[in-house]
Amino acid sequence: MPVDKSESVAIIGAGAWGLSTALHLINAGYSNVTVFDQASEIPSQYSGAYDLNKIVRAEYEDEFYTELALKAINRWKTPLWGSNFHQAGYVLATSGAAPEKAVHHLQTALLSVKDHPAFAQGIVPLNGHDDFQKIYWQFSGPMTGFRGYFNRLAGYAHSSNTMADIHKHLAGRGVKFVFGPVEGKVVKLLYNTTRDPAQQRCTGVQVQSGKTYQARRTILCAGAWAATLVPDIGSFVDAKCWSVAHVKLTQQECDYLRGIPVLNVRDLGFFFEPDPTTKLFKLCPLGGGYVNSNKGKGTSLPPSESLTAPKNYIPASDEEKLRRLLRETLPWMADRPFVEQKMCWFADTSDSEYCVDFVPNSGDSLVVLTGDSGHGFKMMPIVGEWVVKLLADGKQELPRWRWKQSEGKGGKEWGDDVSWRVGTTKQIGEVIGEQNRMAKARL
Numbered sequence: 062m063p064v065d066k067s068e069s070v071a072i073i074g075a076g077a078w079g080l081s082t083a084l085h086l087i088n089a090g091y092s093n094v095t096v097f098d099q100a101s102e103i104p105s106q107y108s109g110a111y112d113l114n115k116i117v118r119a120e121y122e123d124e125f126y127t128e129l130a131l132k133a134i135n136r137w138k139t140p141l142w143g144s145n146f147h148q149a150g151y152v153l154a155t156s157g158a159a160p161e162k163a164v165h166h167l168q169t170a171l172l173s174v175k176d177h178p179a180f181a182q183g184i185v186p187l188n189g190h191d192d193f194q195k196i197y198w199q200f201s202g203p204m205t206g207f208r209g210y211f212n213r214l215a216g217y218a219h220s221s222n223t224m225a226d227i228h229k230h231l232a233g234r235g236v237k238f239v240f241g242p243v244e245g246k247v248v249k250l251l252y253n254t255t256r257d258p259a260q261q262r263c264t265g266v267q268v269q270s271g272k273t274y275q276a277r278r279t280i281l282c283a284g285a286w287a288a289t290l291v292p293d294i295g296s297f298v299d300a301k302c303w304s305v306a307h308v309k310l311t312q313q314e315c316d317y318l319r320g321i322p323v324l325n326v327r328d329l330g331f332f333f334e335p336d337p338t339t340k341l342f343k344l345c346p347l348g349g350g351y352v353n354s355n356k357g358k359g360t361s362l363p364p365s366e367s368l369t370a371p372k373n374y375i376p377a378s379d380e381e382k383l384r385r386l387l388r389e390t391l392p393w394m395a396d397r398p399f400v401e402q403k404m405c406w407f408a409d410t411s412d413s414e415y416c417v418d419f420v421p422n423s424g425d426s427l428v429v430l431t432g433d434s435g436h437g438f439k440m441m442p443i444v445g446e447w448v449v450k451l452l453a454d455g456k457q458e459l460p461r462w463r464w465k466q467s468e469g470k471g472g473k474e475w476g477d478d479v480s481w482r483v484g485t486t487k488q489i490g491e492v493i494g495e496q497n498r499m500a501k502a503r504l
């Protein structure tokens with residue numbers, strides 16, 4: 062049956078994927094779209110993309126994602142998206158101390174783009190200090206054993222600004238937004254009353270204030286929080302977090318580093334050119350990340366706010382990794398204080414595959430977009446197309462994006478299985494507890 066585009070659609074979450082979904086539904090002719098977010102404004106402080114910048118690159122070990130990312134990059138270069146996209150170039154590297162796994166990942170990533178026609182002439186191998194210094198004349202560190210390649214067809218996007226701009230665009234095109242911890246936070250999905258699971262349908266949402274909204278379709282784009290509303294998602298998706306830190310630069314330092322390509326050292330972390338407005342230089346350590354698992358159920362969810370990691374905090378081992386990265390590249394910055402540190406939550410799957418599908422026992426009334434696995438922001442310009450297609454097709458044609466509850470991997474350790482991550486996944490509560498105990502012992 063053809064889709065009725067005047068039907069009511071409720072989108073839960075105005076992060077990167079929820080906003081993209083609203084955009085593509087409107088572009089496809091849907092006229093009654095309402096987006097809910099627990100944050101009071103956009104960009105949402107709870108979004109994994111509430112950040113200065115995110116890497117936009119197309120090299121993947123899996124050609125499927127390479128092609129998707131290339132499509133997304135082409136869209137980043139259009140007027141709606143282009144002001145937030147910076148094709149500054151991208152260096153993927155390993156340090157001399159990198160484990161074999163990181164070196165292998167680097168080689169496969171290079172193979173995925175080296176002979177791809179889209180990158181012809183755009184890839185430069187970097188074999189040691191002198192090659193790196195040709196790209197980064199500002200780097201005075203030893204870059205001990207650094208190897209990698211430069212891809213000039215990649216870069217980064219300003220993620221908070223992108224979400225703010227797309228929100229403004231959508232509000233101007235008639236998308237309704239409901240924000241805030243009371244009116245915008247969805248606490249419950251509504252269902253029809255039936256004993257027959259095959260007839261069960263999601264009929265809308267209830268927000269914290271108690272108010273209800275009826276919707277023919279509900280689309281769950283709640284990032285790391287998805288399992289709070291559909292607990293079964295927690296059986297194959299873990300809420301996971303990584304650290305983010307910044308160094309506040311002077312105007313002169315900021316100008317000095319302007320135009321550097323993104324540097325991603327797989328066994329240490331990555332950084333971007335400084336943001337000219339805030340003069341913040343953003344860094345992220347790489348690793349298996351942290352979960353917050355419920356001991357009984359195994360499901361990992363972001364901690365409630367009162368339990369969240371202390372403000373302006375990252376684990377000591379992550380700080381050490383970032384300082385090592387700076388000592389190797391920009392030693393003058395290596396002992397500077399880190400500011401605006403935070404733990405940033407995303408929705409992780411064991412195979413890094415996204416999930417874009419109808420929730421079982423909901424007919425075609427409830428869709429979930431989850432499992433961004435920490436590589437979903439770059440896709441923001443095209444994500445909503447996948448939802449439009451799903452609604453039109455009535456089923457997910459791509460097996461890799463189907464609901465995978467039967468795997469039952471939620472809450473299990475898979476950090477070290479992911480080819481592009483080095484290190485195991487830890488419980489965030491234990492890491493914070495251990496650090497607090499050590500700090501007390503030093504007093």
Ligand SMILES: Cc1cc2nc3c(=O)[nH]c(=O)nc-3n(C[C@H](O)[C@H](O)[C@H](O)COP(=O)(O)OP(=O)(O)OC[C@H]3O[C@@H](n4cnc5c(N)ncnc54)[C@H](O)[C@@H]3O)c2cc1C
Nearest residue numbers: 074076077078099105107108109116247284433437438439
């Ligand atoms: C440290 C870090 C670095 C990353 N780096 C990159 C990168 O370099 N490149 C890249 O492509 N990707 C990167 N990512 C991943 C990227 O941020 C995510 O893929 C992207 O944000 C996923 O979008 P989303 O809409 O699914 O979730 P989010 O952007 O997290 O949005 C979810 C939204 O749902 C809202 N919400 C949740 N529950 C409710 C509720 N009950 N009611 C109402 N609203 C609710 C939240 O408030 C939030 O706004 C990174 C992620 C992290 C954490």
